[in-house]
Amino acid sequence: MPNIREVADHAGVSVATVSRTLQQPQRVSPKTRQRVMEAVAATGYKPNLMAVKFRSGKSHNIVVLVPTVANVFFARVISGMQEAAAEQGYAILLANTMGRSDIEDDYTKMVQTAQADGLIQLRAHNPFDVSMTNANGLLPMVNACEVLDNIPCPTVTLDNRAAARVMTEHLLSLGHTRIALIKGPQGSPLTRERLAGYRDALSEANIQYDESLLFPGDFTLRSGFDAATSILKAAQRPTAVFCENDETAIGAMQRFKQAGLSIPDDISVAGFDDIDFAAYADPPLTTISQPAEEFGRTAVSQLIDVLNGKTRRAPKIIIPFDLVVRRSTGPVPVTQQQHALKEKAE
Structure with missing residues (x-):
């Protein structure tokens, strides 16, 4: 059976270097580490891991x-x-x-x-x-x-608060003033911080915070689907929906499309996380990339x-985070924009 000395000779290093590579690889240069591991493979050396752990105390x-x-x-x-x-x-x-x-x-x-x-x-x-x-x-x-x-x-x-503020500002820049928020799990600091960022953006835009636009969720596809069902029943439907994660957003989009709505022509939807599925959703999802x-x-x-x-x-x-704008968000639908202007005039 090969021993550690044979590994050292094969790699052209000392026995201490082989031992250090096996016990504390972070203390060995990548080049030396590669030579030692190649020598281990070439010689068929099997280190006694229990002994290594015992000596290192780890x-x-x-x-x-x-x-x-x-x-x-x-x-x-x-x-x-x-x-x-x-x-x-x-x-x-x-x-x-x-x-x-x-x-x-x-x-x-x-x-x-x-x-x-x-x-x-x-x-x-x-x-x-x-x-x-x-x-x-x-x-x-x-x-x-x-x-x-x-x-x-x-x-x-x-900085979840800052990221949620940036996303809400994006929706506001498109002319949306009635922006629903589908939240994450109750008690989660992510839910609390993203709600705070949403409120920050509304306050800076002088738009009144409306708790009727908040909908419960738990970061799952199902919670997005269920929240979208509640949104569809609203007397005055929001023009945009900000979901606190992408899975929630994808579930919400599925429900809106099932109801015959076009995204973003009838309603804009945004998410958070930029999971792989976000870029391949229909339409591709606007989101916060972390x-x-x-x-x-x-x-x-x-x-x-x-x-x-x-x-x-x-x-x-x-x-750090980035705002990734895709095709799931767009300007306020013209008919709803006209309705909002009429209400303001009255």
């Missing part, structure tokens, strides 16, 4: 708590995490928690019992108590996407820095 496992793996945006975030973790010699242990604290607690115990080194939480909930903080006062955790305030760990988020994979990669990088003692504070990383 499992090289990261637990990821995701509220639902059915969400397309979260799936892209996880993809970015897996890539970044593999590059650093870590494995991802994925927990589909369904937002339940008891499931989160079970997986959190893996960190407390050294079966995993740390975790990434994708919803606004801290599963640890203060006893888990390190010498720098930080938890072995990163909170990403739906983040808590004042938590002793790095957070990775988007780089999901970057969320995942940044979260992993921040967690590994915490685990290696490189982070001495709890940074808040804001991921």
Whole structure:
């Protein structure tokens, strides 16, 4: 059976370099790492992973708590995490928690019992108590996407308030003044922040905030379909609908088209996230683009820095966004515009 010395000779490096590559790949240059891994493959060397973990004191496992793996945006975030973790010699242990604290607690115990080194939480909930903080006062955790305030760990988020304001301003620029909002899950900080951005834009445009234009949702296709059904029954139908995520928007568009409405000729629809399906919706969806994979990669990088003692504070990383204008939004329909002008004159 080949040993580590043979790997070192094959790669032209020291035994210490081979050991470091297998235990702490982030401390080895990409070129050297590639040579060592090629030598491992060529010699057929099988490292004793249990011994490696015992010597390093690390499992090289990261637990990821995701509220639902059915969400397309979260799936892209996880993809970015897996890539970044593999590059650093870590494995991802994925927990589909369904937002339940008891499931989160079970997986959190893996960190407390050294079966995993740390975790990434994708919803606004801290599963640890203060006893888990390190010498720098930080938890072995990163909170990403739906983040808590004042938590002793790095957070990775988007300025959801600013992004929602930008989308609402886009609809206002097209002449829409009756803009419905299909919200996300009740209690989610994303829902709260995106509602705040919507209200900011209306206030800046001197348009009165109208709670009758708010409709409940939960980031699913079905909730968008159901909210659109309620919108169709409104005595005075809004001319535009801003949905707090793309899946909701696609569900709403399906219901509007089922009712015989043309998008955007009869009603404009906008989303949030820019999932892959958004560009291929009928019509292609206007949305807020946030780089999901970057969320995942940044979260992993921040967690590994915490685990290696490189982070001495709890940074808040804001991921950038872009407004992506496609064909699902357009000017206010002429007939409705005339009706609004008539009402104003009266």
